[in-house]
Amino acid sequence: MLKNLKKGIQFMSEEESKVTRMIILGPAAQVSQSQVVGELHMLELPLTIKSTCYGAVVHGKEVDVLKAINEIRKLDPANIFTKDRGFPPGDPRRCRAKRGGAREGFHQLEKEFELLGYVGEALEWPESVEIKKGGKISPEEFKKIAQECEK
Numbered sequence: 001m002l003k004n005l006k007k008g009i010q011f012m013s014e015e016e017s018k019v020t021r022m023i024i025l026g027p028a029a030q031v032s033q034s035q036v037v038g039e040l041h042m043l044e045l046p047l048t049i050k051s052t053c054y055g056a057v058v059h060g061k062e063v064d065v066l067k068a069i070n071e072i073r074k075l076d077p078a079n080i081f082t083k084d085r086g087f088p089p090g091d092p093r094r095c096r097a098k099r100g101g102a103r104e105g106f107h108q109l110e111k112e113f114e115l116l117g118y119v120g121e122a123l124e125w126p127e128s129v130e131i132k133k134g135g136k137i138s139p140e141e142f143k144k145i146a147q148e149c150e151k
Helices: 002-016 033-042 062-073 106-124 139-150
Strands: 018-025 048-051 055-061 080-085
Touching (some): 033 048, 055 062
16 A cells, blocks of 8 residues: 555656646637647657647646747747646546536636737737836826826
């Protein structure tokens, strides 16, 4: 029994050292999620890869996951985004097949997706921006601004 317990502890530490990243295709992406998943598999890295409606989920050792992401982003650098995911694919705490309904965080991802077109456009055609530091304003000016915002 002690041997099995030690194996379980070893397995947990190996699994805990792995990372999970979401690969999200922006609205102007020139590749499909099936192409992304196919390319990920062709890298032949020791990863768990899951196709999703927004792109893919990749799980494995951090070095392998980052290598995969770097290679995949070459397909369309301005329209392929990544984000940490706290749970591996199929984790019963987040798997909607076991919970029912949308996965927690899906609605956040939906709102973020709405902005990805703008981010992709900015990455594609960057412009230099100059930020001017504003000066102090009087309390009367602040009140005027606050009243305009209430309208």
